[in-house]
Amino acid sequence: xxxxxxxxxxxxxxxxxxxxxxxxxxxxxxxxxxxxxxxxxxxxxxxxxxxxxxxxxxxxxxxxxxxxxxxxxxxxxxxxxxxxxxxxxxxxxxxxxxxxxxxxxxxxxxxxxxxx
Amino acid sequence: xxxxxxxxxxxxxxxxxxxxxxxxxxxxxxxxxxxxxxxxxxxxxxxxxxxxxxxxxxxxxxxxxxxxxxxxxxxxxxxxxxxxxxxxxxxxxxxxxxxxxxxxxxxxxxxxxxx
Numbered sequence: 001x002x003x004x005x006x007x008x009x010x011x012x013x014x015x016x017x018x019x020x021x022x023x024x025x026x027x028x029x030x031x032x033x034x035x036x037x038x039x040x041x042x043x044x045x046x047x048x049x050x051x052x053x054x055x056x057x058x059x060x061x062x063x064x065x066x067x068x069x070x071x072x073x074x075x076x077x078x079x080x081x082x083x084x085x086x087x088x089x090x091x092x093x094x095x096x097x098x099x100x101x102x103x104x105x106x107x108x109x110x111x112x113x114x115x116x
Numbered sequence: 117x118x119x120x121x122x123x124x125x126x127x128x129x130x131x132x133x134x135x136x137x138x139x140x141x142x143x144x145x146x147x148x149x150x151x152x153x154x155x156x157x158x159x160x161x162x163x164x165x166x167x168x169x170x171x172x173x174x175x176x177x178x179x180x181x182x183x184x185x186x187x188x189x190x191x192x193x194x195x196x197x198x199x200x201x202x203x204x205x206x207x208x209x210x211x212x213x214x215x216x217x218x219x220x221x222x223x224x225x226x227x228x229x230x231x
Contacts, residue, residue: 004159031216033218033219035219040125040223040224041223041224042120042206042208042221042222042223042224043160043206043219043221044221045218045219045220048213048214048216048218050214050215050216055213055214055216056213056214056216056218091159091160093159093160095216095217097215097216103216103217104162104165105162105217105219106162107152107159107160107161108159109157109158109159110159
């Protein structure tokens with residue numbers, strides 16, 4: 001069990017550019033979540049996968065955001081035409097379904113995005 | 117709608133002193149409550165969670181929390197803090213989405229331990 005990993009840890013980009021983040025969950029965890037955390041705030045739910053199926057998307061996830069989990073293992077989060085308001089920490093978490101919706105989510109270290 | 121309010125944005129305490137971090141929730145359904153800790157430049161780590169049963173929940177690193185339904189609170193406590201407890205603490209409530217868990221977090225409380 002190596003924990004949830006996220007890459008890159010930091011990303012600086014110019015407004016209008018596209019960026020992609022990767023999350024590798026704990027092996028055999030079939031549930032994967034993305035959250036966004038802005039400065040001074042708690043994390044906010046963005047989206048959720050069970051295996052490769054994206055089952056829930058927050059209204060925070062505008063059309064410029066897309067998330068995938070093609071083989072039910074790692075996931076990517078892409079932001080197109082970045083805006084300064086996208087600057088935040090993007091957190092990934094994974095869990096197993098043993099406890100249903102009371103299962104423990106294990107978080108990665110996050111990717112900090114800065115849009116100039 | 118479920119929500120969480122953390123009443124203090126910052127809490128400074130001296131080393132070896134007791135601490136209480138306050139959390140109030142609002143929910144119209146069964147409540148599942150969590151406390152997470154975030155150390156600098158790291159992800160969130162689960163401290164403890166309340167699902168059902170005993171209202172006093174013990175977690176890692178000597179922390180405990182008490183679920184109080186009448187006051188809709190889930191305050192986090194530690195009898196004696198250490199420098200290493202300096203971190204951001206988040207209270208969260210769980211909401212079911214498509215059979216899985218969506219965490220709704222409070223704004224966080226920054227705990228600073230002074231020597």
